Amino acid sequence: MNIFLFEDDQEDVERLKTTLHVNYNLIIANTIEDGIEMINNVSFDIAILDIFIDGKPKGINLANTINTLSPKKPIIFLTSSLDRTVFECAKYTEPSSYLIKPFNPLELQYAIELAFEEFTQQPAAFATTNGVILQDYIFVKSDKIISKVNIKDIIYVETGANYCDLVTTDQKYLVKISLQKLLDETLKPLFIQVHRNYGVNIDMIKHIYLQDNLIIMENGKKITLSHRFKSQILKTMNLFK
Amino acid sequence: MYSFLLFGIEKQAIVPIDQELKKQCYHCSESMTFYDDRNTYHKLHVAFSSGNIDKAFGLCNELLGRDIIEKPEAKFWLYTIKGRILKEKKLYPLAIKAISKAIEIGNANRILYVKESYATQGQLYYELKEFHKAVTILEQWKSTHNENDINWNANLHNLGICYLHLKSYAKASENLLESLAINEKRGDTLNMAKSAMDIGNLYYEQYMDSIAIPYFEKGLRYAKKAKDLKTLQSAYLNMSVVEENRKQFKKALNYRKEAEKVKDSIWNRDKIWQLAEKDKELIVRLNEEKLVKERLKRHGAFVITFFSLSGIVFVLFLGMKLRKKNRKITLQKKKVDALNTTKDKLLTILSHDLKTPVHFLSNKLLSLSTKDSKEQLYFDKEIQGCYGIAANTSLLIENTLQWALNNRNKLLFKLTVIHLETMIDQVLYYFRPVIALKKLNLNIQIPEFCTVIGDNNTLKIVFRNIFDNAVKYIPEERTIRITAKEDNESILLIIENPIPDKKTSSNTSESYNSTGLGHQLCKEFVIKNGGVFEVSETSSFIQISLSLRKKHQDEYISV
Structure with missing residues (x-):
């Protein structure tokens, strides 16, 4: 996941670097000119902006620029001030979250989570389901770090009791959403259900052995094709015959 | 050779019209004629009857100007009054106009009193010397009246005089004789004298001296009885003219002398009257001057009193305002003093509280940097100590801010939605080193989806203070219990930890004396978040409970 950071205080940048998980990719700007250029040229998933740069509320200006982007991005304001007037000013850029210095890693993490939840209007999504769905991506929280999972990269979904594992080539992400709901609301039409416990990415199927009721995925995973879903799959697969 | 005097028109008696006017009044006779304007009409007829004709004229015009006077009867009476007033004012043409209107209305509506208006009209024409018109009108009047009428003799007399002017002697004598007869019948000597002399004139005019002279003599007799000087003078003058024409100059001279005497007495009377009037005027003027002076004096006194009173009021007002201001200033001063004391106290405590740890810190750091022994264990311990002090101090500063x-x-x-467990995790992060150092256990029992509504910043400060306190006083290797219970409206969070037995504990350096600011802040902020903050303490346990607003399923609060 890419984070755009606008901060001129080198010590704060260092602190953020060490605080943020290594899996996050940081893009740092320390002048407003750099910032505007980066915003337009680099893709990022969330912006963390210090409100005061050189004692001027340049962060708010930058937020206004970010808000002109399409699609919009979640914004977190970073400030050491607790003064209400500052927040009153910042309010109009509709930031998704605030982070107050000094902060600890948990607070930073929480601010990022909150920003995603607010931005997608899925309140407490990370706490309840472990994931936030934004456009073609699922942002999944695993082990206190948020990973951006492209739905196209998911090979198959395996469900347990009340959770699902999203399996990609190199990772496995856990979300607390039922398989049915996931397939109906998020993964369609890219995925089909092949078994009570499995949904697969149609593009990631390597072979289907109809006699053996077996599907082999791109990563070599063997998935059982159950009778219940066979006819339906055949209907969908008709084209490939 | 008309050197004799003709008596002019006689006034109509005013009594009858007064009574008639009274009859139309709502207040005097409960008549409905002027019901809508009953008060004005009452004033009008009272003014008219009492001779205040100027006032009456104003009221009369006022009433005529009102559109509401639609009743013909009312209009008739108003025009009649107007005509009478104008007559009094000698504005005869205008009076004729008004009376004509009254007659017109009266005839159209068969109002009985219209007959009297004819008489008035007759007099008016007589005054204008339009004798023909006067005669026509008065004959019209005569045809509708009998001798019982109060104005009968006067009008008859008038009619006769008119005929006399027109030289219709037969008619004149008829009317004048009738008038005289009535006057004799009524015993009115003055009018009898006048009538007799008029008749004398009538015959004299016709050169019927033998008939005329007895009438003149009769007139003189009556005039003497009547004691009216003017009539008497006329009678004497008439007699003197008559005797002069008879060449009886001595008699004529005597009569003339008598007349002069009468004239003198008239003049005397007038003179005395004038003097009396002048006297009266003088007295009135003197009185008025006196009055004016007195009034001025009184006014002066009043003005002085007024000014002095207002001055006193103004001074009192100023005084009150000043006192009010003073009171306000005193109050403000007290407030400022109190605030200043608080501020000084706070600053003292603050600097005192800061002095100790910062001094401690610098001492430790100095000893660390100068220490020869490079023992790792020692360093670690010292650094841990420094961290503890710094953390504590930073919380103090944070609280103050x-x-x-x-x-x-x-x-x-x-206000936002806060996931309670997450927030407590975030705050506890700061205490991880101390918890590890003191080998404390944490027993956290918070339902997974426990969310509250509150302000992120202030609640964090509350938790930081609570945990800071807990961690500070708890003996080593003990457990801090954090539990949350839900009910319908709120979430009750209880944080409890054991404290060392007060009897056995000695005040060690590890517990810094608190300003109480933390506790105060906790209380204030929890209330601000719509909750309740309570502390209960036993000899071995301290328990802090705070209730917070629960977030309901359907509630959505934007960040």
Whole structure:
């Protein structure tokens, strides 16, 4: 996941670097000119902006620029001030979250989570389901770090009791959403259900052995094709015959 | 050779019209004629009857100007009054106009009194010397009246005089004789004298001296009885003219002398009257001057009193205002003093509280940097100590900042949905080193989806203070219990930890004396978040409970 950071205080940048998980990719700007250029040229998933740069509320200006982007991005304001007037000013850029210095890693993490939840209007999504769905991506929280999972990269979904594992080539992400709901609301039409416990990415199927009721995925995973879903799959697969 | 005197028109008696006017009044006779304007009409007829004709004229015109006077009867009476007033004022043409209108209305509506208006009209024409018109009108009047009428003789007399002017002697004598007869019947000597002399004139005019002279003599007799000087003078003058024409100059001279005497007495009377009038005027003027002086005096006194009173009021007002202001200033001063004392106290405590740890810190750091022994264990321990002090001090400063901002109503305060467990995790992060150092256990029992509504910043400060306190006083290797219970409206969070037995504990350096600011802040902020903050303490346990607003399923609060 890419984070755009606008901060001129080198010590704060260092602190953020060490605080943020290594899996996050940081893009740092320390002048407003750099910032505007980066915003337009680099893709990022969330912006963390210090409100005061050189004692001027340049962060708010930058937020206004970010808000002109399409699609919009979640914004977190970073400030050491607790003064209400500052927040009153910042309010109009509709930031998704605030982070107050000094902060600890948990607070930073929480601010990022909150920003995603607010931005997608899925309140407490990370706490309840472990994931936030934004456009073609699922942002999944695993082990206190948020990973951006492209739905196209998911090979198959395996469900347990009340959770699902999203399996990609190199990772496995856990979300607390039922398989049915996931397939109906998020993964369609890219995925089909092949078994009570499995949904697969149609593009990631390597072979289907109809006699053996077996599907082999791109990563070599063997998935059982159950009778219940066979006819339906055949209907969908008709084209490939 | 008309050197004799003709008596002019006689006034109509005013009594009858007064009574008639009274009859039309609502107040005097409960008549409905002027019901809509009963008060004005009452004033009008009272003024008219009492001779205040100027006032009456104004009221009369006022009433005529009103559109509401639609009743013909009312209009008739108003025009009659107007005509009479104008007659009194000798504005005869205007009076004729008004009376004509009254007659017109009266005839159209068969009002009985219209007959009297004819008489009035007759007099008016006589005054204008339009004798023909006067005669026509008065004959019209005569045809509708009998001798019982109060004005009968006067009008008859008038009619006769008119005929006399027109030289219709037969008619004149008829009317004048009738008038005289009535006067004799009524015993009115003055009018009898006048009538007799008029008749004398009538015959004299016709050169019927033998008939005329007895009438003149009769007239003189009556005039003497009547004691009216003017009539008497006329009678004497008439007699003197008659005797002169008979060449009886001596008699004529005697009569003339008598007349002069009468004239003198008239003049005397007038003179005395004038003097009396002048006297009266003088007295009135003197009185008025006196009055004016007195009034001025009184006015002066009043003005002085008024000014002095208002001056006193003004001074009192100023005094009150000043006192009010003073009271306000005193109050403000007290407030400022109290605030200043508080501020000084706070600053003293603050600097005192800061002095110790910062001094401690610098001492430790100095000893660390100068220590020869490079023992790792020693360093670690010292650094841990430094960290503890720094953390503590930073919380103190943080509290002060929050408190100051809150007092200025400048503190960030924004209600959001807060996941309780997450927030407690975030705050506990700061205490991880101390918890590890003191080998403390944490027993956290918070339902997974426990969310509250509150302000992120202030609640964090509350938790930081609570945990700071807990961690500070708890003996080593003990457990801090954090539990949350839900009910319908709120979430009750209980944080409890054991404290060392007060009897056995000695005040060690590890517990810094608190300013109480933390506790104060906790209380204030929890209330601000719509909750309740309570502390209960036993000899071995301290328990802090705070209730917070629960977030309901359907509630959505934007960040």
